[in-house]
Amino acid sequence: MKKKRPSLKDIAEVLQVSTTTVSFVLNGKGEEKKISKQLIARVENYLKEINYKPNLVARSLRTGSSRVIVFMVEDISNYFFSKIGRIIEDIAYTNDYRVLFCSTENDTKRAQDLIQLFQERQVDGFIIVPPTGIETEIQNLIENDIPVVLFDRKIDTLDVDSVTLNNYEGATQITEHLIEEGYNNIAFITIDLDLIQMDDRRKGYLFAMEENNLKPNILEIPYEMANADKCNVAISQFLSDNPQIDSIFFATNYLAQNGLKTMSRLDDKLIKALGLACFDDNIFFEMYSPSITTFAQPIEQMGAQLMKIMLGHLEDKEKIKTKKAHILEGKLIKRESSLRRETIKL
Template sequence: MPQKRLSIVDIANQLNISKTTVSFILNGRAQEKRISAELVERVLKLVKEVGYKPNSLAKSLRTGKSNIIGLMVEDISNPFFSSIARLIEDRAYENGYKIIYCSTYNNTEKTKDLIGMFRDRHVDGYIIAPPEGIEDDVSDLLKDNLPVVLFDRYLPLVDTDYIIVNNLFSAYNATQHLIGQGYKNIALLTFFSNQSQMQDRAKGYKMALKENNLKPILKELTFNQNPKYLVEPITSFLRKRKDIDAIIFGTNHIGTCGLKVINNLGISIPSDLAVVSFDDSDVYELHSPPITAISQPTEEIANNVITTLLSKLNPAAENVKTHAITLHTELAIRGSSKK
């Protein structure tokens, strides 16, 4: 049988003192409550001997703080989200907070369940890359004075803090780059989504084409985190549309799958097909030729996200205004898009 977890009551009974006294000592309030140094030493010695660990959930119920932040992203294995999660975790830890993070896979019901789980664990604040359909859940958190910071995309109907990049201009700029290189039949492969970031990328792409009297070639894929379910539709598209001379991948997830398909079909980059992708990664730099990519400022995104949330968690801060921050990307031009 597993050994019974010791409680403050057990510590108090063994020393024949009150549990309140033990609690004051363990919470660093011995001097404030004028508890003798000799008694403090006895309590701490016993705590060390028996390996007592406080119940964090019970402590959060008493204090109203868990010093835990819930971080919810689309896919924690995605290089973009994992790098941001690591940077947020480092900053949070420096400020006395720990991170619990999870992947939503853009699933609305799963996200709702995860928010409920975080509520049960009394997390102090939420950082979310939100899927569609969770507006009411985020609004309920805000009504309960639980700070929420959104990133990568936002919810237009919810008044909360968010940090995004200029997706519309980023896609516009990448498309203009391809047009400037002489490409005319430029396709955009993206996910079918009403999320703000995906909508803005499609708008920027179409805007650049319209300015140059070119027609859009838009292929929208059903989101799936498993690459094997994206290979077939991308393969089918490239086989049917042999007229395209350039392609923009709307995310790095689509981009890595797309490069595998291009390689399998024996398509040469850039002589047969120029390539640009959202979200830079080491894979793109190591590819031959290196892939032109829209690089998001991950460190700047992470710093703004955690700084904004920490400002809302600061008990001394009152009526901190809502932040809507838009950051700039960089188009890293490489061999895959040059004629």
């Protein structure tokens, strides 16, 4: 038979104190409520002795705080988002918060449903990589004094904190680097998705090509095909149709991974014959032969910045009124894949 969970009243009777006293100690408000250190220690020791675990749902209803933050991203299995998630989780844990992770797959309805679900569960804050079409839901959170920080992309129509990257400058740097290395038929493979960071990467590529009087060549792959066999087919057909291509700039690391897989299947010399670079680093890119040039996002700094903003709002909702767009700087990591062709041994 399952042992009955002791109530606050049961604990108070054993200790011969009021249920209010037990509640204050349990919620870390003992000293604030002028309870003696000796009594606080006696309550805490008994709670440890019986291995008492508070009912988090009941506590959230009572205190209005669940000590839970939601991290809502495009795809939590993506290397970039999972690395950020781990940093957020570690910082949250040291501040007595827990993190719930979820993926939207860039689906508006799914994101709307998740926001409603977690709002009903009284989570304390949201860190969101927003798909298009959820402005109303985010505005509703803001109006209900629930802290929100947007990540990876911002929404200009909303007064909300955001942490993003210098996507335009990063894409420009990659393209200019390839041009400096002697490539002049540079293809850009990206996702056909109406997102501000993808648009900025495209614009950065186009700017650098135009500045150098080079003709752009772009392949847009629908998001639903990005991690499927159809993506490999699209890249294969694109390479076949454009034999003049001497280099490729991939807009995301997962597109680069698909592209590398496709090229190795078509001709194992292609990876060394073409200049290659991509946006977003990945631990595996250092292990390729040749190693892959990337524009790396400052993952540690991003995670720390997101939590600095979130914890600031949670600790004092009245103090931080001004919302700010934080744009961080990435770093171009030059590796073997973008070397001048004459220096690459085929």
